[in-house]
Amino acid sequence: MVLELYRGGAHSGLISAGPLPMNISAAAVASPCTAAAPTSAPSTSGRQHGLPARELSIASRVLGTWRAAAPRHARPQPTESSRGSLQCRAAQANVHIGSLSSNGLRIGVVVARFNELVTKPLLEGVLEGLERHGTAREEVQVAWVPGSFEMPVVAKAMAKSSSFDAVITVGAVVRGATAHFDAVVSAATSGVLSAGLDSGVPVIFCVMTTDTMEQAMDRAGGKAGNKGYEAALTAIETANVLKSLAQKGLAAPGNNT
Ligand SMILES: Nc1c(NC[C@H](O)[C@H](O)[C@H](O)CO)[nH]c(=O)[nH]c1=O
Ligand SMILES: CC(=O)[C@@H](O)COP(=O)(O)O
Numbered sequence: 001m002v003l004e005l006y007r008g009g010a011h012s013g014l015i016s017a018g019p020l021p022m023n024i025s026a027a028a029v030a031s032p033c034t035a036a037a038p039t040s041a042p043s044t045s046g047r048q049h050g051l052p053a054r055e056l057s058i059a060s061r062v063l064g065t066w067r068a069a070a071p072r073h074a075r076p077q078p079t080e081s082s083r084g085s086l087q088c089r090a091a092q093a094n095v096h097i098g099s100l101s102s103n104g105l106r107i108g109v110v111v112a113r114f115n116e117l118v119t120k121p122l123l124e125g126v127l128e129g130l131e132r133h134g135t136a137r138e139e140v141q142v143a144w145v146p147g148s149f150e151m152p153v154v155a156k157a158m159a160k161s162s163s164f165d166a167v168i169t170v171g172a173v174v175r176g177a178t179a180h181f182d183a184v185v186s187a188a189t190s191g192v193l194s195a196g197l198d199s200g201v202p203v204i205f206c207v208m209t210t211d212t213m214e215q216a217m218d219r220a221g222g223k224a225g226n227k228g229y230e231a232a233l234t235a236i237e238t239a240n241v242l243k244s245l246a247q248k249g250l251a252a253p254g255n256n257t
Helices: 053-069 080-092 116-131 148-159 180-199 213-218 227-247
Strands: 003-008 011-016 107-112 141-145 166-174 203-210 220-222
Touching: 107 116, 107 148, 107 227, 116 166, 116 203, 116 213, 116 220, 116 227, 141 148, 148 166, 148 180, 148 203, 166 180, 166 213, 166 227, 180 203, 203 213, 203 227, 213 220
Parallel strands: 107 141, 107 166, 166 203
Antiparallel strands: 003 011
16 A cells, blocks of 8 residues: 655645555545645644644655555556546646757856866856757856855846846865865855845856765766756756746846846
8 A cells, every 4th residue: 555645736635545554544645636725834733734743744754665665556546536636737737847948048157266177077068058059159158256155246246237048157165174165165055046036037056065076076077977067958947937937927027138
């Protein structure tokens, strides 16, 4: 018997494919389509979605155990009503997904020189990703900064200039012998996040935060791929979905429209 914990939008609940164990009441099992949306913020007891926190936490644990143990054929099958409701709701949704074409997109890159052994191949990955999706290298503006700590101020200034549809930050912070790693990572992370939120322009976080140089190199074209290439696609898709929503009046225009 497998229990599937369903979380989707305003609905949550449990789909049961058989008898419930003693400690999960029938009340905890409901079609995700009919489960009452939470009527109020979770109380201090942690009660969410109309279910006692204890039952939810048990369900989550049980689900984890059962899913691991359940034979493939026992995977939970949504009930007819839940499947129907899911399909009906899916038919009603307006879905917005950004294309992966970078034609016409104005992309900026801020790259840290610190650990350039890593950041240079990451930058190469960014440029290759953009090139293969429609943006020539000569169209890309690349700004070099000393270290990851300096990336946010430049990224924010570029994002607020109304000259870019997305800005990609590229860095490599490798743990050393002191707590400086934590300071730099924290500053770079919050700074890059703020640059995007303050400008309304996607600012992509392509910053390796690793314990060893080998881990960083593995992600800059090594056995874990090139995170720069992935960051390019993230920038393209995010910029396109934001532009599309803004053009339809479904999102506030950032500094890029
Ligand atoms: N140790 C790393 C640094 N440190 C330098 C700082 O980013 C900053 O330039 C300095 O603190 C002056 O403000 N930077 C990295 O990008 N990666 C590191 O591993
Ligand atoms: C991330 C850093 O700042 C770190 O590489 C510097 O090394 P250390 O902590 O040994 O000074």
